[in-house]
Amino acid sequence: MNIMPNRMDYGFMKYQREFEEKALSVLRSGWYVLGKEVASFEENFAAYTGSKCCVGLASGLDALWIAVKLLGIGPGDEVLIQGNTYIASVMGITINGATPVFVEPDEYYQINADKIEEKITEKTKAIMVVHLYGHVADMDKIMHICKKHHLKLIEDCAQSHGALYKGKMTGTFGDAGCFSFYPSKNLGAFGDAGALVTNDAGLAEDARVFRNYGSEKRYYNKVVGANSRLDELQAGLLNVRLAHLEEITEERRQLAEVYSRQLHQENILLPATRRDTCPVWHQYVIRSHRRQELTDYLNGKGIGTIIHYPIPPHLSEAYRSLGHRKGDFPITEEYADTVLSIPLYTDMREEEQRYTIDCINAFT
Numbered sequence: 001m002n003i004m005p006n007r008m009d010y011g012f013m014k015y016q017r018e019f020e021e022k023a024l025s026v027l028r029s030g031w032y033v034l035g036k037e038v039a040s041f042e043e044n045f046a047a048y049t050g051s052k053c054c055v056g057l058a059s060g061l062d063a064l065w066i067a068v069k070l071l072g073i074g075p076g077d078e079v080l081i082q083g084n085t086y087i088a089s090v091m092g093i094t095i096n097g098a099t100p101v102f103v104e105p106d107e108y109y110q111i112n113a114d115k116i117e118e119k120i121t122e123k124t125k126a127i128m129v130v131h132l133y134g135h136v137a138d139m140d141k142i143m144h145i146c147k148k149h150h151l152k153l154i155e156d157c158a159q160s161h162g163a164l165y166k167g168k169m170t171g172t173f174g175d176a177g178c179f180s181f182y183p184s185k186n187l188g189a190f191g192d193a194g195a196l197v198t199n200d201a202g203l204a205e206d207a208r209v210f211r212n213y214g215s216e217k218r219y220y221n222k223v224v225g226a227n228s229r230l231d232e233l234q235a236g237l238l239n240v241r242l243a244h245l246e247e248i249t250e251e252r253r254q255l256a257e258v259y260s261r262q263l264h265q266e267n268i269l270l271p272a273t274r275r276d277t278c279p280v281w282h283q284y285v286i287r288s289h290r291r292q293e294l295t296d297y298l299n300g301k302g303i304g305t306i307i308h309y310p311i312p313p314h315l316s317e318a319y320r321s322l323g324h325r326k327g328d329f330p331i332t333e334e335y336a337d338t339v340l341s342i343p344l345y346t347d348m349r350e351e352e353q354r355y356t357i358d359c360i361n362a363f364t
Helices: 009-014 016-029 036-049 060-070 087-094 139-149 201-211 232-242 245-262 291-300 317-322 330-338 350-361
Strands: 053-057 078-082 099-103 124-130 152-156 176-180 194-198 215-217 284-287 339-342
Touching: 009 016, 016 232, 036 053, 036 194, 036 232, 053 060, 053 201, 060 087, 060 124, 060 152, 060 176, 060 194, 060 201, 078 087, 087 099, 087 124, 087 152, 087 317, 099 317, 124 139, 139 152, 194 201, 201 215, 232 245, 245 284, 245 350, 291 339, 291 350, 330 339
Parallel strands: 078 099, 078 124, 124 152, 152 176
Antiparallel strands: 053 194, 176 194, 284 339
């Protein structure tokens, strides 16, 4: 067998007719930027998440940095964020000239809420929560901290479309929820796309103006904005996939359950699920101190894997200026050295998962 760590063609083929009909409809419409498909997706996704407003943007990174900017965070300000996130989360902070302050993750790979307050200073303006791998952070504790210290809360939901904490969806707890619809996401487009959701109508209106060159009316510019518009074709295709998202999510939960029930390998640690949460399993992430051996073994069996992420942001060349050194965040670094994402994707075949499980269990 040749099993990829992620397959996007399966997800296309499963709903191929609907995708093709929608693409042709948009192409034939003659309207390709900020039209009825974007308006429809914004309305549909806001309703799905339980938010009052949704603003379609060009990417998940744009959603992050625009949210940070419009919340008034900039040079001299600090934003707390978990150390083991993807570097885009950190870029959302630093693009605005603000400083990321890293917090170690907990056993669920989320920001450790018990370690947040010790990092708060007079410069702290916000917490950016990253619901990593489709799991959910400890939102009760984090919301309490934000209220106590008068901090903004930004949620990076690039991997958590539809994930629940006590029945409430990620992205709806704070000032802004930032989503990526990169093709590999559970709710994936067919190129770059993103969105910001919020219950603050003023913030949503500011984002709509900002994404369109700072213009509310064509050629009349209120502010110096950006070109970050979700285009019509991607919005239309996202509308198709959104209609099937609950089915997609349930399938991923079932695949994860099979992994958790049938993987019996002393050299790996399986992922845990926080109480009162319902993850969406963007990735199924195991840990092993023999990761390289396991990776090589699986590659030899035709099974692909991905490391999310081998170099934590504080050790990346891009953020050398922050002055961090190896050993500053030992839990973050241990995760970077041991995590491994195994195959999980929409419409994964039973025989593909069975083969993957058998090979992992046979590793010695």
